[in-house]
Amino acid sequence: xxxxxxxxxxxxxxxxxxxxxxxxxxxxxxxxxxxxxxxxxxxxxxxxxxxxxxxxxxxxxxxxxxxxxxxxxxxxxxxxxxxxxxxxxxxxxxxxxxxxxxxxxxxxxxxxxxxxxxxxxxxxxxxxxxxxxxxxxxxxxxxxxxxxxxxxxxxxxxxxxxxxxxxxxxxxxxxxxxxxxxxxxxxxxxxxxxxxxxxxxxxxxxxxxxxxxxxxxxxxxxxxxxxxxxxxxxxxxxxxxxxxxxxxxxxxxxxxxxxxxxxxxxxxxxxxxxxxxxxxxxxxxxxxxxxxxxxxxxxxxxxxxxxxxxxxxxxxxxxxxxxxxxxxxxxxxxxxxxxxxxxxxxxxxxxxxxxxxxxxxxxxxxxxxxxxxxxxxxxxxxxxxxxxxxxxxxxxxxxxxxxxxxxxxxxxxxxxxxxxxxxxxxxxxxxx
Ligand code: PLP
Numbered sequence: 001x002x003x004x005x006x007x008x009x010x011x012x013x014x015x016x017x018x019x020x021x022x023x024x025x026x027x028x029x030x031x032x033x034x035x036x037x038x039x040x041x042x043x044x045x046x047x048x049x050x051x052x053x054x055x056x057x058x059x060x061x062x063x064x065x066x067x068x069x070x071x072x073x074x075x076x077x078x079x080x081x082x083x084x085x086x087x088x089x090x091x092x093x094x095x096x097x098x099x100x101x102x103x104x105x106x107x108x109x110x111x112x113x114x115x116x117x118x119x120x121x122x123x124x125x126x127x128x129x130x131x132x133x134x135x136x137x138x139x140x141x142x143x144x145x146x147x148x149x150x151x152x153x154x155x156x157x158x159x160x161x162x163x164x165x166x167x168x169x170x171x172x173x174x175x176x177x178x179x180x181x182x183x184x185x186x187x188x189x190x191x192x193x194x195x196x197x198x199x200x201x202x203x204x205x206x207x208x209x210x211x212x213x214x215x216x217x218x219x220x221x222x223x224x225x226x227x228x229x230x231x232x233x234x235x236x237x238x239x240x241x242x243x244x245x246x247x248x249x250x251x252x253x254x255x256x257x258x259x260x261x262x263x264x265x266x267x268x269x270x271x272x273x274x275x276x277x278x279x280x281x282x283x284x285x286x287x288x289x290x291x292x293x294x295x296x297x298x299x300x301x302x303x304x305x306x307x308x309x310x311x312x313x314x315x316x317x318x319x320x321x322x323x324x325x326x327x328x329x330x331x332x333x334x335x336x337x338x339x340x341x342x343x344x345x346x347x348x349x350x351x352x353x354x355x356x357x358x359x360x361x362x363x364x365x366x367x368x369x370x371x372x373x374x375x376x377x378x379x380x381x382x383x384x385x386x387x388x389x390x391x392x393x394x395x396x397x398x399x400x401x402x403x404x405x406x407x408x409x410x411x412x413x414x415x416x417x418x419x420x421x422x423x424x425x426x427x428x429x430x431x432x
Contacts, residue, residue, distance in 0.1 A: 003018070008294070009295045016070025028064055030064050059272065076193070088114055088115075094151075098239070103148045106145060131144040136163070139173070141174070154182075156338065160348050164338050181198065192338045203219065206218035209297070211287045211290040218287050221267060222264075308347055318350065323347045325343045352405065355386070
């Protein structure tokens with residue numbers, strides 16, 4: 001029996017698990033097993049035929065990982081979830097679950113670099129075209145849609161621009177066509193709830209804020225259970241036509257007795273079965289530990305980042321601060337509409353001194369870690385022009401929002417005085 005609640009603080013501690021039925025253990029056990037004894041041949045056959053849900057083999061499901069999946073689904077307001085080995089696996093599966101050779105998806109241009117590479121190169125090599133459009137005008141998604149468009153894709157709070165995506169506007173366009181909106185909510189768990197605005201699928205890199213402690217790579221796909229796949233058989237053949245890889249199952253029909261979760265069941269029983277990007281039970285356990293304090297942590301992340309943004313905005317060395325709290329006009333209106341839980345932990349700023357000042361700033365930091373990551377309990381910093389974006393031409397860097405003096409921060413949970421003191425140290429060095 002699991003505790004019922006509509007409050008994230010409670011769900012983070014209780015959803016999907018009560019004490020162990022056999023020994024009363026309160027913490028979720030790490031089921032470090034590969035396989036599971038079937039009761040008898042009928043039980044085994046039912047599991048394989050999806051007539052009954054249960055464990056078969058840890059590549060496609062595990063009880064520890066299952067608690068994480070149930071907790072994520074509850075927390076996000078979705079119907080069911082699938083945990084995966086990384087955020088990259090989650091974004092790849094989210095698209096591959098619908099799009100096949102010759103199909104396309106329409107994606108926002110404002111993406112994490114790894115997702116951009118996946119879309120522009122690897123999926124292209126697999127015969128799936130990704131059409132990139134500027135999200136500033138939601139109608140760009142409509143304009144890029146054709147008969148072979150299977151999904152829309154975007155990030156809620158993409159860095160470096162940190163301009164919040166128009167979720168409801170694009171989801172509504174998609175629903176006219178039968179095209180689901182897949183939202184990567186990695187930077188804004190708790191802060192934004194994409195399903196409330198019509199998104200059909202939410203994905204996470206659990207590596208970041210959900211895990212929170214920088215210990216475990218992981219990812220997840222959450223099925224909103226709110227998209228009528230059956231209504232659009234031409235548009236969504238992957239879920240509406242017999243799947244030869246699962247003895248001809250038509251997913252929307254085969255999964256009906258289990259609930260509106262055809263999308264995520266298909267991802268588990270075909271893509272995860274075949275490609276094998278399973279999350280380890282140990283990583284699921286560590287991610288669950290992180291999630292227990294997620295709301296508390298996000299509150300402090302937001303409080304510290306907003307204070308750090310205010311501090312930087314007043315400094316003469318700084319040309320511009322990029323954080324939703326500093327935005328105005330339509331960009332700010334979108335942030336206020338979608339980031340109900342606060343403006344987020346990611347913060348960018350441009351140093352007037354350009355490239356050299358950016359490098360001097362980073363090298364002078366003593367508390368911030370200089371790493372290519374976000375969403376850790378510790379404060380993190382990077383200079384994109386010489387690292388994450390260094391392979392792009394100067395023009396492409398500018399288009400993605402990275403100037404030579406741009407510094408990206410992921411503000412952690414330390415005392416704000418120590419965060420400000422380290423920023424001060426960096427600014428002094430940048431000036432020198
Ligand atoms: N999505 C976003 C927004 C990210 O920032 C990242 C990683 O930085 C990913 C997806 C990929 O996640 P992972 O590193 O867990 O594969």
